[in-house]
Amino acid sequence: MTPFTFATTPSIVFGAGAAQRIGTLGAERLGPRVLVVTDAGLVRAGLVAPALAALEAAGIAVATFADVVADPPESVVAAAIAAARAHGATGIVGLGGGSSLDVAKLVALIAGSGERLADAYGVGNARGPRLPLMLAPTTAGTGSEVTPISIVTTGAHTKMGVVSPVLLPDVALLDPDLTLGLPAPVTAATGVDAMVHAIEAYTSASANANPVSKALAREALRLLGGAIETACRNGADREARGAMLLGSMLAGQAFANSPVAAVHALAYPLGGHFGIPHGLSNALVLTHVMRFNLPAAAGAYAELGPCAFPDCPPDADAFIARLDALSAAIGLAPRLRDVGVPEDALDLLADDAMGQTRLLVNNPREVTRADAWGIYRAAW
Template sequence: MSSFTFNTTPSIRMGAGLIDELGSLTKAICGERVLLVTDPGMIATGIVDRAINALEQASVSVIVFSDVQADPPEAVILAATEAARGMDGVIGLGGGSSIDVAKLAALLGAGNETLKDIYGVGNVKGPRLPLIAVPTTAGTGSEVTPISIVTTGASEKMGVVSPLIIPDLALLDPELTRDLPAHVTAATGVDAMVHAIEAYASASPNNNPISRALACEALRLMGAALERAVRAPHDMDARGDMLLGSLLAGQAFANSPVAAVHALAYPIGGHFKVPHGLSNALVLPHVLRFNIATSPEPYAALAPIAFPELAGLSTQKAASGFADALAALSERCGLPSGLRAVGITNEDLPLLARDAMNQTRLLVNNPRAVTQADALDIYGAAL
């Protein structure tokens, strides 16, 4: 067995209604003055009020930073950092963007590092403030990952990658995902499935048996639960399976990193403001078909775990069936099936292909090397 490293969130709490225990948990981990990082949409749901009430009942003073936006730009990170200065700890409450902002606010608000100095892998020195992550979508797995994604300039995305930004506690309450719109449930769910798939098939030297086992369990849960969660949003068993599956997939790809699906999805989100999960869904089957031509084995292994009807097929048929089944699942969940549906035309594809090549941190993990010409072909197939 090759040597590997596996890092994850030290403490994970899961259960319906756990948001009401946020105050006592926060006081034990963070102290008595915290910054709660969230977004305007979360404010409107009433979940933030519920969290504030739990904190105040435990005599925890809270300041709310609610200016997070999807694909957060550097200005949002810097504003949250200023709000975090002098705090005892930080809570990220919301989707992946809110948790990503909370991670960097906890880090930069505690010391003298600057955002521009920590982009990339392993450039964080620390220390950081104590950090709690409370996801309200079953998608990014950010509550257990060492990654925060920032939009730089007009469209490019860069990552901060370090185990130092893994939260101290992930609090998973499936009740918080119950009222998600169907299209958000679908897109974030496919995003989480992508995490598991790419972690399992990753060419990273740190691809490891723990990540692969977690990826398999994540796909087993989510393959059976996603469509139920979309069609019956108050099915709490489905919501719970999706939230747990997302976390397991997050643990998997946090240690065996993602690859070309994400690399090709980022320019779509950056240039056309398409939500990250949907960007992944749009290119997923086409990247898999590209990879299957030379590396069908990992996808054939995953196929019957997510879709039991694919059991017993040959390697090539199972792998191809896996890509087809994922595309069909996205369509049944109401997601667009092509790039044209989100305003992308054939004339836009060279720009996307060129920008995808900038995602070297991700492309190096793909089972098959991707050239700019390959990326252009994949986008063309996804059009």
Template sequence: MNDFIFNTTKTIVSQLGAAARIAEIVIPVLGPRIVLVTDAGLRRAGLIEPALASLRSAGASVEIFDEVVADPPEANVLALVGLIREHETTGVLAIGGGSPMDVAKVAALIAGGGEQLSEVYGVNKARGPRLPLALVPTTAGTGSEVTPVAIITTGEAMKAGVVSPLLLPDIAVLDAELTIGLPAAVTAATGIDAMVHAIESYASASPNNNPISQGLARQALRLLGANIREATFNGANRDARAAMLLGSLFAGQAFGNSPVAAVHALAYPIGGHFHVPHGLSNALVLAPVLRFNLPKARHIYAEIAADAFPELTAIAFDARGEAFVDKLVELNRDLKVPEGLHSVQIPRDALPMMARDAMKQTRLLVNNPRELSYEDVLGIYEEAF
């Protein structure tokens, strides 16, 4: 057994209605002056109101930062840092999808430790400390509430990662009530994103791939595979919604320690240049990347195939790797996920530029079970087109 390190969020609360009693969960850690981070859409939808009422009724002073946008730019982080300092904030609470949570993680780090944003990009560059932090996901996808990773858009389109255990929040709160109104398309895409996290973590070539991450990845696939269709097409099913949140969290814990690889590397230019949501970006390149990996990872995919799709136990183990990829394609179609890069208005002549950008994601590509060249990446994009 290889040596490994496993880090995760200290406290996890999973409870229907937890947002409405958030004060008793987070104030002992975050303190009395809190900045609540979200996005404008969630605020308009009223999703933060139960938490806001809970905090204010408990006497907390709360400032709201709702300027976070998809694929958040550095400007989002810097604006939040300014508000945190102005408010003399004692703790940061984020309620939202991956973007608000990632912005909150990095801003709590910068505001708490005084480092420059440019100094913390990369793996274990941050020194800290960070401010107390609690995260409440409203989608079952990114797992950001339990990962030491935050992704920020730098410049026009490039994405950069901040990777450090310092980003792990003090508290993660799972409340399936917050996901009930999530549209079917978003439920599907974020659910596929979570499945990608589990798949890539399990197959990761990282030297820190470990038995804990592997077990969590398999449990994530069982929960996600069994519930993604129900959550997508019967979104009011609270049991399915809760299972998706827990599956997403397990997948986040897995890849937070045994990192993701080429699917994410190829997805980043899609989101960065064409503003395609991250989960959908992953779904568009998932099958072509896994097919490319089959010569090196066929047995790995066979091991997890029946976790996501129990019916695959009926076929020979040696055939399960290919069948797993086929089932993922079938799942995307069942969930009505757009097929092909052309379906999200990406022009074919952009593929070489995207391939060049994907090759810059060395932090991710090093974890892929099969090495990729520029020509390989371009070929995958061509297949995905």
């Protein structure tokens, strides 16, 4: 057995109604002045007000930054940092989807350490210390509450990541009730995103691929595969919502330590150039990347099939077929052309995907530029 390291969020609080404990947890962990980082949609949906009231009832002075947008640009991160400094924040709460949680991580880092965001990009460059941090997801997809990663849009079509264990929060607060109002299309896309995290973690060629991540990935797929159709069909099903949220977190723990690969590398340019949501971008290329990987990963895929779908035989092709059927059943677009990607963009996408070296190095099979183009063509 090869050496490995495994790091995750030190405190995880899970359960229906867990968000009611945000005030108590905040008073214990975050200090007297807290900035809540979220988005305007959650404010309108009424999910933010109870958290603010609970924090205030615990004697905490609270301010809100609600300007997070999907695929947040550097300007949003800078504005949130400025809000934290203006409030004199002693702690940060991230409440929302992956974008809000990613911004909250960077606010805690930069407001706490004073380092420049530009210097933190890359792997292991963020030094800290950061402010105390609690993350409460409202989607079941990114697993950001247990990952040391934050992704920022740095240009018109480019993204960069900050990757450092400093970004792991002090507390992950997982309340399925916060996800009850999630629309079916978002539930579907984010749910498949979480499944991709588990699949890629299980097959990662990273030197830190490890048995802990593999075990978590299998359990994540069991939970996600068994709940995603129910959660999409009946968004008020607390059991399904809880399974999705827990499965997403376990998949996040898995890929945080055994990193993702070509599916994500090919998904990022789709978001950058065409604004396709990250989860849907992953779903569009997932099975095409898996077919490309079969010469190197067929055995691992065969092991995963029955984890996600108990009636699936231990066969890689059968697993891939079931994933395609799942995407169709939950209403995800099947092809790139269906989401507005023109055929003449495939060269651009392939060029950009090859720049994702941080991810491609983890793929079980080497990906050339011609390979990337071929995968996009198959997905088109």
